[in-house]
Structure formats: structure tokens, C-alpha cells
Amino acid sequence: MATSQDTPVRNIVFDMGGVLLDFNGPLFSRAFTTNEGDAAALDAALFSSPAWPLLDAGAISESTVERMAQARLPQRLWPNLHECMLHWHEHQPVIAETNALVERLHAAGYGCYVLSNAGTRFWRQKDRIPSFPLMDGWVVSAFERIMKPDPAIYLVLCERYGLDPASCLFVDDNADNVAGARVAGMQAHQFTSARELEGYLKELGLRF
Structure with a gap:
């Protein structure tokens, strides 16, 4: 069975608050x-x-x-x-640099997804995310009654959209949520800035 260490990243899964939008x-x-x-x-x-x-x-x-x-x-x-x-x-301020990165990744053929701990207000929050129309899917905790870092919510996303967890890179500013993704079999990275994330993706060999 392929593992996250030897499977190329084909899908990037983004947290919302702190990555695509600021939550303050x-x-x-x-x-x-x-x-x-x-x-x-x-x-x-x-x-x-x-x-x-x-x-x-x-x-x-x-x-x-x-x-x-x-x-x-x-x-x-x-x-x-x-x-x-x-x-x-x-x-809620937009984190413009991350949204621009999503646009580039989508244009290069990578799957882009949202996985967020958020309430049902998400129906209105999503309209503030410039890159949301480009997302290939999303999972939000309030609708699933499961929250990150429970590994089950990451697997909900993968099962719903037919993704191999090992092919997914999960990006979140919260260290516990990053750890939960790894338990679920995903690759994962703790977000600090869009520039740093871009460099990390290129280190992994992504081309965009």
C-alpha cells in the first residue's frame, strides 16, 4: 500500500480560518x-x-x-x-496571497478542497473566499458533527470525493489539526504564510 511518504501530492486541502480568511x-x-x-x-x-x-x-x-x-x-x-x-x-479579512496560490494550483490541475471547523454560518462565509468557486469540494464540521483533529473528518472528505488520503496535503495553522490529518493518512503542513507554503509545495515537487 502506498504511504504518504512515497505518494505524490495531487490534492491540497485548505483550512479556512487562518489560511483562506482571517479569524480574529x-x-x-x-x-x-x-x-x-x-x-x-x-x-x-x-x-x-x-x-x-x-x-x-x-x-x-x-x-x-x-x-x-x-x-x-x-x-x-x-x-x-x-x-x-x-x-x-x-x-472577516481575506488572506489574498493564499487565495492567489489556490488559483495557481487549480490552473495547474491540482485538486483543491476546504476542510474547516466552522458553524452553519459557513454558507455566508464562503462567499468571502475569492478562490471558493475553484474548490473541488468542501467539508465543514457543523454539518458533519465531527471536528478536527478527529481523523474521521479528514476521511469524510476523502471518501466523499474519492481521494487517496496519501495523495492529499492538508494545510492548517493549528498544529493539532495538522497532527490529526497525519493520523488519517494525509500529508500535512502547518501554515505560517502563503509565501512559506508556496516554497514548501515546490520542495515537494509541485509545479504551478
Whole structure:
């Protein structure tokens, strides 16, 4: 059986937050508040709260997350919280260099995929990803009820799109998620920048 060490990379699987789009709770919170103290409180109650991973896992709804955040905030900030819940994704910066790299890889014939821990808000987030129309497929945790770094979610992607895990390079900024991909039989690389990733891909022998 071929292993990830002797199988050429034919497919690149990208994380979303931190790779294709920035995910920055303090930044989002500042967009809906007027001072640093309120922004810090909003971030702590929402994006940095224990409830947020449950949203990504598909275990609770956005309305439940909002109610849980209300319990951690003064009532005067509830309108700010509500607006943030509705519109935070509109403030999610694009990582342009990675998206440009996806375009080049796609044009060169490599498979390009998204595998993300994200909530059902993904339906709106994806429209902010310039390279998303070029993706050959995607898997998101909230819809599968499985989260990275569980090896099962990487195998969901491979089985759904008929991919040999050993032919896939998974790219994520989180070290635990990279480790999970390796357990699933993928090749994997921890993302630090698009330039560094491009150099790594060329070291692997990819031509694009």
C-alpha cells in the first residue's frame, strides 16, 4: 500500500480560518463596540467562550450561543452582541496571497478542497473566499458533527470525493489539526504564510 511518504501530492486541502480568511475575535468585536473594554468583553463572551467550539461542532445553534453570551455581558451590550452575531463574518479579512496560490494550483490541475471547523454560518462565509468557486469540494464540521483533529473528518472528505488520503496535503495553522490529518493518512503542513507554503509545495515537487 502506498504511504504518504512515497505518494505524490495531487490534492491540497485548505483550512479556512487562518489560511483562506482571517479569524480574529477581537477584530470582529471592535467592529461592534466603541471602546477596547467593551470589545474585550464581547470577545470573551462570544468568540473566546467555551460555547463557540460547540457552534462549530453543530451541537448548539447561533441563538443558543447568543443567549449564553448575554449571560456573560451587561444588558447594555446585548444590542452590540446581536449585531455582531448577525454580521461578524462581513468583517472577516481575506488572506489574498493564499487565495492567489489556490488559483495557481487549480490552473495547474491540482485538486483543491476546504476542510474547516466552522458553524452553519459557513454558507455566508464562503462567499468571502475569492478562490471558493475553484474548490473541488468542501467539508465543514457543523454539518458533519465531527471536528478536527478527529481523523474521521479528514476521511469524510476523502471518501466523499474519492481521494487517496496519501495523495492529499492538508494545510492548517493549528498544529493539532495538522497532527490529526497525519493520523488519517494525509500529508500535512502547518501554515505560517502563503509565501512559506508556496516554497514548501515546490520542495515537494509541485509545479504551478
